[in-house]
Amino acid sequence: xxxxxxxxxxxxxxxxxxxxxxxxxxxxxxxxxxxxxxxxxxxxxxxxxxxxxxxxxxxxxxxxxxxxxxxxxxxxxxxxxxxxxxxxxxxxxxxxxxxxxxxxxxxxxxxxxxxxxxxxxxxxxxxxxxxxxxxxxxxxxxxxxxxxxxxxxxxxxxxxxxxxxxxxxxxxxxxxxxxxxxxxxxxxxxxxxxxxxxxxxxxxxxxxxxxxxxxxxxxxxxxxxxxxxxxx
Numbered sequence: 185x186x187x188x189x190x191x192x193x194x195x196x197x198x199x200x201x202x203x204x205x206x207x208x209x210x211x212x213x214x215x216x217x218x219x220x221x222x223x224x225x226x227x228x229x230x231x232x233x234x235x236x237x238x239x240x241x242x243x244x245x246x247x248x249x250x251x252x253x254x255x256x257x258x259x260x261x262x263x264x265x266x267x268x269x270x271x272x273x274x275x276x277x278x279x280x281x282x283x284x285x286x287x288x289x290x291x292x293x294x295x296x297x298x299x300x301x302x303x304x305x306x307x308x309x310x311x312x313x314x315x316x317x318x319x320x321x322x323x324x325x326x327x328x329x330x331x332x333x334x335x336x337x338x339x340x341x342x343x344x345x346x347x348x349x350x351x352x353x354x355x356x357x358x359x360x361x362x363x364x365x366x367x368x369x370x371x372x373x374x375x376x377x378x379x380x381x382x383x384x385x386x387x388x389x390x391x392x393x394x395x396x397x398x399x400x401x402x403x404x405x406x407x408x409x410x411x412x413x414x415x416x
């Protein structure tokens with residue numbers, strides 16, 4: 185299978201040099217040899233010539249919001265609309281939000297503010313590729329959320345903080361997730377430290393970092409994504 189990664193952002197500062205970029209993180213999560221990977225820098229306007237160039241696409245996280253007046257965002261939304269039903273789609277964080285926005289939902293800054301640290305999601309509807317999971321924990325790093333799911337999307341999992349945290353689409357082969365299964369704990373904690381005092385208070389940063397002492401389910405969620413892709 186050929187998996188296109190639509191890169192919509194990069195780790196800040198020197199974190200990219202230390203931990204790699206987001207496509208590298210996803211290759212590590214899903215398996216370096218699991219797919220024939222192709223990376224497209226969506227922020228530079230680089231997109232496949234046609235949706236059928238890959239069997240599926242994964243849209244990464246980004247520091248941008250879907251509402252930001254950036255020239256590459258409308259083009260990415262048009263590509264996602266064109267890809268509907270022609271290729272599988274997996275969205276993570278910003279990818280989750282822009283998929284919802286493109287297909288008729290709404291994503292915006294959430295009134296609850298920043299979500300950071302490990303968050304617990306309860307499964308509302310376990311998909312076949314989830315193996316009967318009832319809950320899972322993953323890295324949150326977002327101030328935006330899906331506030332209105334699009335038509336055709338079903339809530340798979342969420343939390344009181346993020347009610348529409350994971351969606352599956354009934355009208356196309358597509359899933360999306362607000363959490364970051366690609367974030368290894370060391371990277372997640374380094375990202376929090378990089379934002380300490382600017383986006384988070386010391387108390388919020390300390391609590392978020394301490395949450396990683398309890399383990400996460402990122403490997404399991406990576407397995408779900410692989411099994412979903414294997415159904416295409």
